[in-house]
Amino acid sequence: MNSTIRRLFGGDWLAALVPLVAITVAFVLALIVGAFVLAALGADPAQAYGAMLDGAFGTSTNFLRVLTRGTPLLLVAIGVCIAFRGGVVNIGVEGQLFVGAVSATAFALAFGASLPAWLAPLATLAAGALAGAAWGFVPGILKARFDVNEILSTVMMNEIAVQLLIFLLSGPMIDPEQVAQGTRVPQSARLPQVTWLAELDARSQLHVGVIVAVFMAVVVWVLLWRTTIGYRIRAVGLNKDAARYAGIGVQRYLALALTLSGALAGLAGAVHVTGAEHRMVEGFAVGYGFSGIVVALFGRLHPLGAVPAAFLFGVLLVGADKMQRTVQVPTATVIVLQGLVVIFVVSSDIFVRRWLSRRQARLAQPSVSAVVTPEVQA
Amino acid sequence: MNFGEILVEALTLTLLYATPYLYSALGELFVQRSGVLNLGVEGMMLMGAFTAIFAIAPAGLGAAPLMGVLLAAAVGALMGLAAAVVNVTLQAEQGISGIGFSLFGLGLSSLLFKVLAGGVIVASGFEPIHIPLLSDMPIIGRIFFQQNLMVYAAFALVPISAWVINRTKWGLQIRAVGQNPAAADTMGVNVVRVRYTTLLLGGALAGIAGASLSIALTGIFQENMTEGRGFIAVALVYFGGWSPWRVMLGALLFSIANNLQIWVQILEVQIGGQPIPPNLLIMVPYILTIAVLIFARQRKRLEPAALTKPFQRGEN
Amino acid sequence: MKNSRYLALLVVVLLLALIGTSVQAQAPIRVALVMPSSITDISWSQSIYEGLVRVQQELGGASALEIAYTEGMFDVTAASQALRDYAEQGFDIVVAHGAQYGTSLFELAGDYPETSFAWGTATDTGADRGFNNIFAYEAAAQEGGYVNGVMAGLLTESNVIGIVGPVPAGDAILYINGFQQGVYAANPDAQVLLAYTGSFGDTAAAAEVAQTQISAGADVLTGTAQQVVGAIDAIQAAGGLWFGTQADQSPNWPDTVVASQVYDWAPMFRDMIAQRQNGVLGGIVYRLTLENGGQFFAYGNFELPAEVRAAADQAIADIEAGVVYPLAFMPSEIFRVAVVMPSAITDLAWSQAIYTGLTNIQRQLGGTDALEIAYTEGMFDVTAAAGAMRDYAEQGYDLVIAHGTQYGTSLFELAPDYPETSFAWGTATDTGADLGLTNVFAYEAAAQEGGYVNGVMAGLLTQSGTIGVVGPVPAGDALLYINGFQQGVAASNASANVVIAYTGSFGDTALAAETAQTQISAGADVLTGSAQQVVGAIDAIQAAGGYWFGTQSDQSVNWPETVVASQVFNWAPTIGQMIDNILSGTLGGEAYTITLANGGLRIIYGGVDVPADVVAAADAAIAGIIDGSITVARELPGQ
Known part of the structure; x- marks a missing residue:
């Protein structure tokens, strides 16, 4: 175990533990500020946070819900890791996730029933990942070929994806039953059961997607740190000029980073629709993209760091929802808390960096790959 | 209505509906020119929007409209200050902290709306001001000189911003800090202070942008009423290549595309005898913005080299 | 000492048990709501929370x-x-207030058999899959939308009305469709500008859409979802008017919001609670309509002209009675209907009734741009009629109506050749389902009901005690009417003598006149009759100074002093329902019957000054037929 951690985190378990402590402290500080908000609303903070803990850990079902909510976030987050490591700010994961999910749905509805049972879910996930990749490729190629800033293009493409989703779900892909019943709710038909991901626990909607997500985290870690492609993506992200000097086709790897990032966001959408929801609805996975970006940073832009980070964010989501239900404060309180947690955790980073640099100076060891914030070019 | 009349109406509304983008994008421009990416504009706009309506609504504080704008600016600046602490002093990853501030602003504005206002409250804000003589000119008068104060101020802000950035000492400092903070530092420029001031200004302008949404455009507040406009504003800064004039062009292009797609919807324009699905029309401004950039290459001349890079003395 | 301690313990235990039971007896009903938007959205979520x-x-x-x-x-x-959490916590009723929650709801409802779930908008309670603890609810938003539209159509001065939509789906589209129909029905010259923002909550986008519509001349606006607050403000600034939906939107803009269609969820909740007390945990579909009080109108401070308010009240009454049917669907491209009929569209009877129904729907849907009507009249030759129907089907008409019982055989022969075309056949009850046909609707009129009412009045009005009936052939619709008429006369005037004569033809007006005169000669002072031939007979009884009772169409127009009342066939709701079915993918298989109860049959009075007791008797007969206390036989003994 120790040796694994050592290999992953540059041979220093403290270097892995300290960020975790920092995040936890920041989390707690955010909750303390949140306590004042809760008290101002007339709620008992102790009761509220008790409910939060209970919501996330109170029963096995509650605990498994954390994993259900964390699964798509983890997939989005490891995609974000690729982009940020590759020096591109992919704000477009939200749209890539929608497009991935809706494409997986279209594929499953069109071909799912005619595929063998072992292939149907895999092919559906592949369709989602491919569509997400395509949606990520567009800003990628725009950046590589036309120098269009990716923040601009991905923000715009998120809006386009939302409208595309509504168009498809209220028009070409609308559930025929919704038309027949005259209610015309914008949602797709139910996916054929053969395309569903196996369910692990019905009460929490937990499905094998959680294993897929963790597996992909390992795959992306291998890709980024154990392959030439990954090395080049990171090299471009760390210093474009140096990478260019080293003969790396910088533009190509910028586009590749966005495409791969989109593929994982698309996969997240596909996993969530085939695992949890089983049909596309208006409002599907809204906000998962932005939460995924946050998770990626909580995980210090490391695919394996994203695993506990996604879990932590899942705790926050599930727990805060439960808190809202228990003490009956407006749901906006939950969003305030999430915002506070993000701000505090992201602010805690500097203390980790300082600690690490002091320690490095003491140990005079080479830099630790997992904690160097790459040059994110805007 | 003939096409000319429609165009006049469309342009009139374009100026009006470009105002929130102008305020927020110009504010973001200052922030970015000093080397900081503020993705929290959305949250700051929402806080400004609520503050303004609550300040001026009879059901709220009942203050004068201008007071509402000032308070919104103050609240925006306060969030800008918080963002400065997080981004500049604590050197946080700017892309993420911005999402945090957006979430926080969304949540807090909704919460305050629930607790203080208790539901939708209305206020009449700025009435159109007909500028004497000019507003009587045909076409031009209608488009440019029958707008409300917030519109005039927004467009006045464009040359002012350009002047401040290019012609003043403070502007020089902002540019220096954004290009090479270490060099600026050695020349005696207080990098941290410059970035704090731009974030305060950016926050204040985002707050005003929100106020323009709530009290100049609609006269109400509703939860999450910005619906992503803060992010569009950030995108427009990139579109404009960090030049106030080009940011204005971007805001106008985006707004006119949006207004024209509404006209296409209400005139029931058909293609091949089929009505165009509205959701496809709504995409047009977003697609167009990207497409224009493909053909009119982004000018990166003004790009702050230190954008998103935290500054720490002695690091570089 | 020890004993007293036990005693104390016993007392405590007893007390606790008592408190326990009393708490149990007064345990509150616990209801949990899960909603997509906020309870201050002044629309979807706010309405159910307030209810x-x-x-x-x-x-x-x-x-x-x-x-x-x-x-x-x-x-x-x-x-x-x-x-799931609310169910777990033991809430009695857990409401999933969004159709998008349905899939999850069905996955968890089975785990909590003691809990009632409710979801909407939906019509599926899962009863076919063994669920018995799910209620479903939906709102017929098009109904209130229609009423709002009627008022908007009458109030607009510029004749331009704007609709600010969120996304073209769900509840919003029902409301928008209904609103448009109301506008067109009240004011065919009005132009409706429709634009969507693509979002439910973007108030600024809604404001911009509204202002663009105002720029294009709109002075009255409506719209749905929480975004509309921005649009209301825009129309207020422009001095125009607004119509609201879902929740009462007038408190903030009392002078601008003329009226709001408000969803009242309270009756639904009352019933759910009552059902639970009776042990029914689900399985009921609630539909919020004007008729059942699920929708009501809230008016603001705007001084609504009395005639507009009257038109709104009439529209409400008409929708409640089924006389007006706001379609849930509006055709996105021109909808083409063809009708083949045996007589002329001006026959004051059979063919005119269906044609009027079609033109009413056409007007409601927005005129010839929305609904194309092609007709072939005078098709008494069945072979020629079959050729016409095949021709229409060939030309791609969406709905081909065979308006004559005699066309049935040829219709059933050609319908399978055009599976994409929808056919309608009347009067008939057979949709050809047993032949495997799925694209034929059938429709008929319960003509005996209005016949009965006419008969009641005729029996009271006759001075001579002799009443004449000029029939075409003793079959079909005519026979139903005549049978009902005889029963009505017998009910009001047992001693009256009804003389019936058939002409053997539907269109021979001269023969009908001759038949009528013969009956007048025989002492008849009140006459009735069926089919297009009757115009001859009406003329004859007018000359004799007697009274006439009409059927199928309103026949008082030409002889206001002679025609006491007409049973009018109102086919518009039936046609509307067929179009709704076709647009939702059902091309046939349903049989419709118009009755007094469903508003398809109406008694329309002419210009005769009818004594109050006669009208009262007619009203009593109508009420009796509607509530079932009077049953009118379709056939008389011995037929």
Whole structure:
């Protein structure tokens, strides 16, 4: 175990533990500020946070819900890791996730029933990942070929994806039953059961997607740190000029980073629709993209760091929802808390960096790959 | 209505509906020119929007409209200050902290709306001001000189911003800090202070942008009423290549595309005898913005080299 | 000492048990709401929350009805966790106030058989899959939308009306469709400008859409979803008027919001609570309509002209009675209907009735741009009629109506050749389902009902005691009418003598005149008759100074002093329902019957000054038929 951690985190378990402590402290500080908000609303903070803990850990079902909510976030987050490591700010994961999910749905509805049972879910996930990749490729190629800033293009493409989703779900892909019943709710038909991901626990909607997500985290870690492609993506992200000097086709790897990032966001959408929801609805996975970006940073832009980070964010989501239900404060309180947690955790980073640099100076060891914030070019 | 009349109406509304983008994008421009990416504009706009309506609504504080704008600016600046602490002093990853501030602003504005206002409250804000003589000119008068104060101020802000950035000492400092903070530092420029001031200004302008949404455009507040406009504003800064004039062009292009797609919807324009699905029309401004950039290459001349890079003395 | 301690313990235990039972007896009903938007959205979520709060107040506050809610649940996964949690906590009724929650709801409802779930808008309670603890609810938004549209159409001065839509789906599209129909029905010259913002909550986008519509000349606007607050403000600034939906939107803009269609969820909750007390945990579909009080109108401070208010009240009454049917669907491209009929569209009877129905629907849908009507009249030759129908089907008409019982055989032969075309056949009850046909509707009129009412009046009005009936052939619709008429006369005047003569033809007016004169000669002073031939007979009885009772169409127009009343066939709702079915993918298989109860049959009076007791008797007959206390036989003994 120790040796694994050592290999992953540059041979220093403290270097892995300290960020975790920092995040936890920041989390707690955010909750303390949140306590004042809760008290101002007339709620008992102790009761509220008790409910939060209970919501996330109170029963096995509650605990498994954390994993259900964390699964798509983890997939989005490891995609974000690729982009940020590759020096591109992919704000477009939200749209890539929608497009991935809706494409997986279209594929499953069109071909799912005619595929063998072992292939149907895999092919559906592949369709989602491919569509997400395509949606990520567009800003990628725009950046590589036309120098269009990716923040601009991905923000715009998120809006386009939302409208595309509504168009498809209220028009070409609308559930025929919704038309027949005259209610015309914008949602797709139910996916054929053969395309569903196996369910692990019905009460929490937990499905094998959680294993897929963790597996992909390992795959992306291998890709980024154990392959030439990954090395080049990171090299471009760390210093474009140096990478260019080293003969790396910088533009190509910028586009590749966005495409791969989109593929994982698309996969997240596909996993969530085939695992949890089983049909596309208006409002599907809204906000998962932005939460995924946050998770990626909580995980210090490391695919394996994203695993506990996604879990932590899942705790926050599930727990805060439960808190809202228990003490009956407006749901906006939950969003305030999430915002506070993000701000505090992201602010805690500097203390980790300082600690690490002091320690490095003491140990005079080479830099630790997992904690160097790459040059994110805007 | 003939096409000319429609165009006049469309342009009139374009100026009006470009105002929130102008305020927020110009504010973001200052922030970015000093080397900081503020993705929290959305949250700051929402806080400004609520503050303004609550300040001026009879059901709220009942203050004068201008007071509402000032308070919104103050609240925006306060969030800008918080963002400065997080981004500049604590050197946080700017892309993420911005999402945090957006979430926080969304949540807090909704919460305050629930607790203080208790539901939708209305206020009449700025009435159109007909500028004497000019507003009587045909076409031009209608488009440019029958707008409300917030519109005039927004467009006045464009040359002012350009002047401040290019012609003043403070502007020089902002540019220096954004290009090479270490060099600026050695020349005696207080990098941290410059970035704090731009974030305060950016926050204040985002707050005003929100106020323009709530009290100049609609006269109400509703939860999450910005619906992503803060992010569009950030995108427009990139579109404009960090030049106030080009940011204005971007805001106008985006707004006119949006207004024209509404006209296409209400005139029931058909293609091949089929009505165009509205959701496809709504995409047009977003697609167009990207497409224009493909053909009119982004000018990166003004790009702050230190954008998103935290500054720490002695690091570089 | 020891004993007293036991005693004390016993007392405590008993007390606790008592408190326990008394608490149990007064345990509040617990209802939890999970909603996509916020309870201050002045639309979808606010309306249900307020409905539930009203019930809470009626029952005596939180001690009787506990309400818990979770708002802003865009994320379906989070919503499903909330639903499960509320069920887990023992809430009695857990409401999933968004159709998007349905999939999750069906996955968890089975785990909590004691809990009632409710979801909407939906019509599926899962009963066919063995669920018995799910209620479903939907709102017929098009009904209130129609009424709003009627008022808007009458109030607009510029004749331009704008609609600010969120996304073209769900409840919003029903409302928008209904509104447009109301506008067109009240004011065919009005132009409706429709634009969507692509979002439910973008108030600034709604304001911009509204201002663009105002620029294009709109002076009256409506719209749906929480975004509309921005649009209301825009129309207020422009000095125009607004019509609201879902919740009462007038408090903030009392002078601008003329009226709001308000969803009243309280009756639904009352019934759910009552059902639960009776042990029914689900399985009921609630539909919020004007008729059942699920929708009502809230008016602002705007001084609504009396005639507009009257038109609104009439529209409400007509919708409640089924006389007007606001379609749920509006055709996105021109909808083409062809009708083949045996007589002329001006026959004052059979063919005119269907043609009027079609033109009413056409007007309601927005005129010839929305609905194309092609007709072939005078097709008494069945072979020629079959050729015409095949021709229409060949030309791609969406709905081909064979308006004559005699066309049935040829219709059933050609319908299978055009599976994409929908056919309608009347009067008939056979849709050809047993032949495997799925694209034929059937329709008929319960003509005996209006015949009965006419007969009641005729029996009271006759001085001579002799009443004549000029029939075409003793079959079909005519026979139903005549049978009903005879029963009505017998009910009001047992001694009256009804003389019936058939001409053997539908269109021979001269023969009908001759038949009528013969009956007048025989002492008849009140006449009735059926089919297009009757115009001859009406003329004859007018000359004799007697009274006439009409059927199929309103025949008083030409002889206001002679025609006492007509049973009018109102086919518009039937045609509307067929179009709704076709647009939702059902091309046939349903049989419709117009009755007094469903508003398809109406008694329309002419210009005769009818004594109050006669009208009262007619009203009593109508009420009796509608409530079932009077049954009118289709056939008389011995037929």
